[in-house]
Amino acid sequence: MTFLELTEGPLWYAASAIFVVGVLWRLAGIVRLGGPRDLSVPRASATAGAIKGIFLHMVPHGGFFSRTKFHFFAGYLFHLGLFVLVLFAAPHVLFIEERLLGFGWPALPRWGFILVAEATFAGLILLWLRRLTDPVMRQLSDGDDLAGTVLTFVALLTGCLALQESHDSLRALHMLSVEVLMVYFPFSRLMHAFTFAFSRAYTGASYGRRGVVP
Amino acid sequence: MTFVHSIVRALRLAALLLAISFAAMTTLTGGPGLGAPALAQTGVETPMEEPSPGSGKVPGRSIGNASDAEIWRAVRHGLQGNVSLPDKQAGLLVQSEGEEWRSIRNGPVTKFGGWLLLGMVGVAALYFALRGRIPIKDGRSGIRVPRFTQTQRVVHWFTASLYVLLGLSGLIMLYGKHVLIPLFGPEVFGAIASAAMQGHNLFGPLFAFAIVALFFVFLEHNRFRWADVKWWLSLGGFVGGHPKCGFYNGGEKVWYWMAVALGLTIAVSGLLLDFPFILAAPQKLQIAHLVHNIAGVAIIAGGVGHIYLGTVGMDGALEAMTRGDVDANWAKEHHDLWYQETIAAQQTARQTVAQGAAAEVTT
Numbered sequence: 321m322t323f324l325e326l327t328e329g330p331l332w333y334a335a336s337a338i339f340v341v342g343v344l345w346r347l348a349g350i351v352r353l354g355g356p357r358d359l360s361v362p363r364a365s366a367t368a369g370a371i372k373g374i375f376l377h378m379v380p381h382g383g384f385f386s387r388t389k390f391h392f393f394a395g396y397l398f399h400l401g402l403f404v405l406v407l408f409a410a411p412h413v414l415f416i417e418e419r420l421l422g423f424g425w426p427a428l429p430r431w432g433f434i435l436v437a438e439a440t441f442a443g444l445i446l447l448w449l450r451r452l453t454d455p456v457m458r459q460l461s462d463g464d465d466l467a468g469t470v471l472t473f474v475a476l477l478t479g480c481l482a483l484q485e486s487h488d489s490l491r492a493l494h495m496l497s498v499e500v501l502m503v504y505f506p507f508s509r510l511m512h513a514f515t516f517a518f519s520r521a522y523t524g525a526s527y528g529r530r531g532v533v534p
Numbered sequence: 535m536t537f538v539h540s541i542v543r544a545l546r547l548a549a550l551l552l553a554i555s556f557a558a559m560t561t562l563t564g565g566p567g568l569g570a571p572a573l574a575q576t577g578v579e580t581p582m583e584e585p586s587p588g589s590g591k592v593p594g595r596s597i598g599n600a601s602d603a604e605i606w607r608a609v610r611h612g613l614q615g616n617v618s619l620p621d622k623q624a625g626l627l628v629q630s631e632g633e634e635w636r637s638i639r640n641g642p643v644t645k646f647g648g649w650l651l652l653g654m655v656g657v658a659a660l661y662f663a664l665r666g667r668i669p670i671k672d673g674r675s676g677i678r679v680p681r682f683t684q685t686q687r688v689v690h691w692f693t694a695s696l697y698v699l700l701g702l703s704g705l706i707m708l709y710g711k712h713v714l715i716p717l718f719g720p721e722v723f724g725a726i727a728s729a730a731m732q733g734h735n736l737f738g739p740l741f742a743f744a745i746v747a748l749f750f751v752f753l754e755h756n757r758f759r760w761a762d763v764k765w766w767l768s769l770g771g772f773v774g775g776h777p778k779c780g781f782y783n784g785g786e787k788v789w790y791w792m793a794v795a796l797g798l799t800i801a802v803s804g805l806l807l808d809f810p811f812i813l814a815a816p817q818k819l820q821i822a823h824l825v826h827n828i829a830g831v832a833i834i835a836g837g838v839g840h841i842y843l844g845t846v847g848m849d850g851a852l853e854a855m856t857r858g859d860v861d862a863n864w865a866k867e868h869h870d871l872w873y874q875e876t877i878a879a880q881q882t883a884r885q886t887v888a889q890g891a892a893a894e895v896t897t
């Protein structure tokens with residue numbers, strides 16, 4: 321078995337299984353925790369509050385923008401970029417079509433792919449630099465943040481290095497780094513990709529119940 | 535142009551076109567008699583005299599024994615023919631400057647660049663071996679003096695991280711065949727070189743943004759002053775003790791202007807290489823490539839000194855760019871004029887506050 325076959329076969333299935341089971345396990349754990357029982361009569365809909373909580377907080381509120389504009393800008397640059405890359409880069413659409421779903425969708429043109437990759441890299445580096453140079457962020461950060469960022473960066477980097485699409489070894493390296501990221505994901509703060517919705521909905525619901533716009 | 539000249543020119547072009555169509559035909563049809571051994575290889579004695587290479591005669595009797603050496607010499611030196619294709623450059627069989635470009639890149643650029651880089655690393659290593667890490671002589675005072683803002687630090691490290699990625703991938707492209715092929719063999723190097731080129735192309739344009747930001751963010755304090763001349767005359771304190779120095783010393787200012795000038799040169803030439811249709815002509819692209827190579831090697835060489843002093847070379851320097859502040863004793867020893875200014879400013883600020891308070895008490 322070649323290195324590429326290994327990363328596209330057994331390792332891919334193992335990583336996918338750990339990723340899916342791990343994420344579901346963690347989410348189920350959070351849901352099972354539930355919330356404290358609230359016997360008061362609700363003033364307004366908790367569900368509406370939850371939905372507002374998720375969507376209203378996608379942009380900074382009140383006087384916060386001036387303080388968070390760097391984070392806001394770099395954050396969206398990276399996250400939107402990553403989302404578009406993973407789902408709309410031509411080699412990824414091909415992979416999804418051939419290996420996962422059996423159907424695909426229109427992919428980005430090559431120049432769009434490259435442009436989005438540049439934005440994603442810039443965003444990730446800027447976000448990490450903010451973490452390093454801000455005294456408060458520095459205190460709040462630990463090894464998990466470092467590991468999550470490094471693994472994401474390496475997955476992006478190996479993807480970028482494989483752009484010529486003509487060397488099996490580079491392709492396998494990209495696969496491997498993606499698989500390591502997938503295995504680490506459920507056990508780390510990278511879970512925020514899913515849990516952000518839970519925490520914002522929870523806060524939104526408890527405010528919404530009291531009739532306050534979260 | 536005389537009439538005779540025009541005729542000669544027309545004939546030459548006709549011959550060139552003939553040659554091009556002949557070349558096309560041979561590739562399409564597999565070529566005439568390629569399977570058969572050449573006459574020279576059959577060992578048949580040719581009664582004909584060996585023609586001199588310049589005479590236009592070639593060995594062989596029935597299979598055409600005339601080759602216009604003049605035409606081929608002209609083609610070799612970049613004679614441009616006419617083609618009916620939209621891309622007129624297709625009329626050029628041999629882009630002759632390409633050979634010059636190749637030999638400059640693989641010759642002096644590679645060689646002197648290599649010596650320059652090794653020399654810089656050698657000097658830094660030698661200095662470290664002889665003098666060791668420059669300490670803070672009076673030890674740490676524990677008092678911190680703010681030096682760089684968060685914006686400055688983010689811009690600096692953004693530039694530096696791209697510099698490392700681009701520098702490494704650039705060096706792999708330039709020196710890989712000398713260093714990596716002997717180590718890993720051509721197969722592995724093929725993959726590494728492909729990776730380096732893709733990475734270099736992707737990160738390049740980001741560096742262009744970074745270097746412009748670096749220029750603006752560090753411009754303040756980097757204008758040359760009289761003190762810098764004195765700093766250089768004392769070779770940065772090598773002769774006659776530590777010279778007086780403001781926010782930056784003469785060496786740092788030279789690095790700033792060198793990094794900005796080389797960085798912009800690299801960015802412009804690099805982008806021209808990334809978008810070759812702007813220059814469109816191979817000759818211009820080759821010049822851009824040489825400019826990029828030379829400036830690239832130069833900024834790496836300069837960076838060796840900068841990075842050395844910023845990390846292992848000097849105690850107390852790195853924290854200026856990571857935490858944003860430095861120890862008061864470091865500031866006093868390396869940037870005395872700046873230290874006096876900041877302390878003086880702090881004292882006046884304190885005095886103003888105190889005076890204000892006193893005024894309030896008396897009224």
Ligand code: HEM
Nearest residue numbers: 328405411415437475476479480482483485486491495498
């Ligand atoms: C975390 C983000 C990413 C994930 C999860 C991801 C995932 C994948 C997967 C699963 C494949 C299929 C590999 C195969 O067919 O064997 C792939 C291929 C590829 N990816 Fe990514 N990728 C990511 C980021 C990137 C980035 C940032 C780039 C480019 C800048 C990139 C470029 C590529 C290329 C060029 C291929 C095709 C390689 C080849 O066929 O040789 N990827 N990626």
Ligand code: HEM
Nearest residue numbers: 693694697752786787789790793841844845851852854855
């Ligand atoms: C990659 C490793 C690098 C390290 C460890 C490093 C370290 C440092 C440190 C410690 C300082 C503060 C010096 C002081 O307090 O006076 C500094 C300043 C500075 N660095 Fe870097 N640096 C690196 C790369 C770069 C690069 C690649 C550039 C530009 C292309 C650059 C441009 C500057 C500039 C403009 C300053 C302000 C001082 C001056 O004007 O010379 N640095 N660096």
Ligand code: HEM
Nearest residue numbers: 700701704705707708738739741742801804805807808830
């Ligand atoms: C705006 C940023 C940059 C762009 C757009 C850019 C682009 C390019 C391009 C297109 C090439 C030609 C690759 C090839 O030969 O196939 C190249 C080569 C090279 N670059 Fe850059 N580059 C940039 C920044 C840098 C920097 C910052 C350095 C050094 C620190 C650097 C060092 C080199 C070197 C040494 C080569 C020579 C490769 C060779 O001749 O084989 N580049 N670059």
